[in-house]
Amino acid sequence: xxxxxxxxxxxxxxxxxxxxxxxxxxxxxxxxxxxxxxxxxxxxxxxxxxxxxxxxxxxxxxxxxxxxxxxxxxxxxxxxxxxxxxxxxxxxxxx
Numbered sequence: 001x002x003x004x005x006x007x008x009x010x011x012x013x014x015x016x017x018x019x020x021x022x023x024x025x026x027x028x029x030x031x032x033x034x035x036x037x038x039x040x041x042x043x044x045x046x047x048x049x050x051x052x053x054x055x056x057x058x059x060x061x062x063x064x065x066x067x068x069x070x071x072x073x074x075x076x077x078x079x080x081x082x083x084x085x086x087x088x089x090x091x092x093x094x095x
Contacts, residue, residue, distance in 0.1 A: 006030040006038065021045050033059055 008028045015023040028039040041051035069075075076082040 007032060008038070009035065017045075030057070033057060 008030050011027045011029070013025045013027055015025065017023075022045050023042055025040055025042045027037050029035040030038045036054075036057065038057060039051070039053045041049060043049050074085065076085060
């Protein structure tokens with residue numbers, strides 16, 4: 001990431017699995033952005049690579065409304081209650 005102007009930490013992470021599925025990821029974290037991962041490059045077990053890179057990143061406060069429940073949301077008291085509600089929706093006749 002030379003030229004980006006960010007001081008960064010660089011890590012090599014090995015994602016363990018069987019030998020055919022072993023992947024290695026190089027991760028860059030921007031120290032002045034609360035160690036946010038800003039770049040990732042992954043080499044897969046078959047030798048192919050893919051990655052992602054964030055540009056024009058800025059830290060700012062999020063609008064609290066982004067975390068409001070969506071319209072029509074029904075709060076469930078437990079995970080089991082949520083599963084039951086989902087099952088009832090699936091079994092209900094189409095509207």
